[in-house]
Amino acid sequence: MTRRIGYLLLPAILPIAVLLGYGIWSIPAQNFYFPPLPEIIGFFRDIWLFDRIGSDLVPSLARMLSAYAISIGLGVPIGLALGFSRLLRTACEPVVEFLRALPAPALIPFALLIFGAGNGSKLFVIVLGAIWPILLNSLDGARGVDRTQLDMARSYQVPRLARLRHIVLPAASPRIFAGMRTSLAIALILMVVSEMVASSHGLGYFVLQAQRSFAIPEMWTGIILLGILGFLLNAIFLRIENRVLFWHRAVTRKRPTKARSEATDA
Template identity: 65%
Template sequence: MTRPMALKPQATRQIVRRLGALVLSLAVPAAAVAAFWIWSERAGSFFFPPASEIARYFGELWLFDRVAADVLPSLARMFAGYGIAAVLGVAVGTALGLSRTLRTATDPVVQFLRALPPPALIPFALLLFGAGDASKVFIIALGTVWPILLNTVDGVRGVEPQQLEAARSYQIPARARLVRIVLPAASPRIFAGLRTSLSIAIILMVVSEMVASDNGVGYFVLESQRSFAIPEMWTGIVLLGVLGYLLNRLFLAVESRVLFWHRGLKGNTDA
């Protein structure tokens, strides 16, 4: 009868470290929720209803009564705008990063456009696209494209010139240099921009739905506030926090798989 193989000390330390990080990441949110729960139950405030009441309304509204009516349309607009911004940001950022002349010529325009606050352009979007989904997608794309574009420019500019010169000397085609050298080298910065833009997309999703809209999570929160349905309003706010957390975790999982080689080079294999 063979004895089970003992874990190596390094593997044991890694498991203990991950368990400790998991406990620590759960302890602070759990303590914050418990503190708010106890305080709200005793506060008797109209604006801060008991957490048990918020939880009851959350179950009634979002599991799964209003998912198709509000959550799915909101996510569809957000992903549409975010996807457009990702494609444009990477494509234009790559072109600007590769060409110093093009980058110098377009820098004033880029700096001017990125300084415009997207919520201020909602009236323009409504005039241009109407009150449908197109205006909301436009606002989300306009606000989220800049972190992706600027990080792509920095990532492409950071590619080692020696690598590109060696590729040219071996007569590697331009497309192969772009796909095999430039984009992989710039991908850590690109993903940093994509992660920043994801949080901006959630914010702009909510803001765009608060004007000339008849569905969506942002619309629900605003209408609940206007009708003084405070517990319902809080359920929308909690839902937005949950969605933001889940989307961020999903993004980190994708990033960990795509950039596994980068983490290995840095000596960091943790997800």
């Protein structure tokens, strides 16, 4: 029994040790760049509970999530269409390869010119970075659909929409989800980047501004909040994925879908 508890507690040891170590080191060290832990925690409470939530956190999250939704809304249908049409796929391949390889932050100046400094440019940059894993995984998912099943459904004259709903989507969904998870991380990164350039609020703006005015503890609170955000978003996503794909996990236990190698989670 005690062995089991020890086994379960094992993963918690290192994080606690790291935090304790930093706490003990930072108080006497008085390093300007690495302020004491209690000070950071105090500032965190002052700033993020709940003073700047409405002005910085909510707009950032809203932008990120709406851009993420747009990426899914565009990426899945386009990806499926490309997966099913060989002609379209071949024709679009070079363009897709180029746009996918283009580092999305390089498009910020372009977005600023076309959409101005408002929400439009930020959404554009996030979507243009986050759509590719979803699109490419949908494409692969569509190509992986069992042809016999599709042919049979066609010969039984199952309507097109029902074929999409009952055959294509279930077969492609593990891949689509793998792409969506990658995209979530990318969307978060691009949210921060897009707010660091030409912005007046948002988390990215806050962190960079704090650094530029040498408000070091404030900067740390922003970094920590972003870390927590990344962790939480990932955890929530995994829960949803587990719920939606329970049948897949059950059928192919121990064979988690490997994201297509574009999996760029940073």
